[in-house]
């Protein structure tokens with residue numbers, strides 16, 4: 001009886017160890033990179049003037065999150081606003097737009113990134129926040145958090161692709177670079193996979 005119990009414990013411990021190894025390996029390579037990165041000069045974004053001060057501040061903080069992790073300024077948010085409505089436009093300006101692209105556009109936020117001829121360096125980027133959807137500067141039912149969305153879009157600009165953490169049949173939406181935006185949710189800090197992807201991109 002005692003021996004049987006012991007055997008059971010040993011088996012369950014083995015199962016736990018195997019599970020732990022699977023989790024570690026699938027989390028470790030969860031990030032994916034785009035082909036590009038920010039070159040030696042950083043990108044400064046101008047925010048559309050119809051965004052309120054809180055949204056502007058949150059966008060600025062979102063840029064800082066990536067910069068802090070990279071150890072240098074990759075992107076920044078300018079105090080100068082813009083009034084353009086022609087998204088996207090290759091016009092040597094990095095703009096954050098707020099245009100209603102409807103439900104058909106099938107996105108909450110979208111980035112358009114222009115690359116150097118070798119495809120490796122970002123020379124310009126535009127982001128549109130699709131105002132067909134409702135936004136807030138905090139977690140609110142049926143609304144998207146502006147900070148969370150812009151942090152994600154900036155992640156693409158600095159060279160990260162989407163991150164899907166899957167362990168067995170379960171997916172975890174913890175990463176900032178998780179492909180979907182969710183209502184009533186704040187994800188304002190970079191997670192280990194976001195950080196690992198950035199470190200790989202700028203090593």
Ligand SMILES: [Zn+2]
Nearest residue numbers: 152156162179
């Ligand atoms: Zn995305």
